[in-house]
Amino acid sequence: MSTYEKQPDKALTAEQRFRDAFERLKHAVPQVLPKGTPVSQNNVAKEAKCDPSALRKARYPLLVIAIQEWVEGHKSDQAPSERQNLLKQRQKKRDTRETMLDLKLQRDHAVGLIADADLRIVELSEKVADLQARLDELKPSAKVLNHSK
Incomplete structure (x- = not known):
């Protein structure tokens, strides 16, 4: 029997069941x-057929430290869990939504600037036309100057 095969539960202490798990x-x-369940403190407790709260650092400090060290050392070996993938997807969607909102705000601001510029162009064009009309009234036209000779 290998070291990680199940032995009768009656002969094992809780710590030994956790270690075997x-x-x-x-x-x-x-x-x-x-199969394929990642190693975690909760999963070790579940594999030992115990409540996850039973595997506490206060009760089994060396075992919990060993589990945490193993998990840290093998992070790159483990594929992200389905929950982690969902969280990443949500974050991507949130980032995309925030980017879209930011771009819409920038667009609205730019449209406002263009509308202000268009209004100013119209106002200045009218002012130029008015000034040109006044200038034409004040200076004699070429026809009037030619007839006086």
Whole structure:
């Protein structure tokens, strides 16, 4: 019998059940959880057929530290969980939504600037036309100057 195969529960202490579960998960041969389940403190407790709150650092400090170190050391080996993938997708969607809102605000601001510029162009064009009309009234035209000779 290998070290991570199940032994009778009656002869094992709770800590030994947790250690056996940890070994089974490390070697990807869980008996309770589905294959491919990542190693975590909660999953070790579940694999040991215990409530996750039973595997506490206060009760089993060395085991919990060993689990945490193993998880840290093997982060790159484990594929992201479905939940982590969903969280990444949500973050991407949120980032996309925020970018779209920001771009819409920039667009609206630019449209406002263009509308202000168009209005100013119209006002200045009218002013130029008015000034040109006044100038034409004040200076004699070429026809009037030619007839006086």
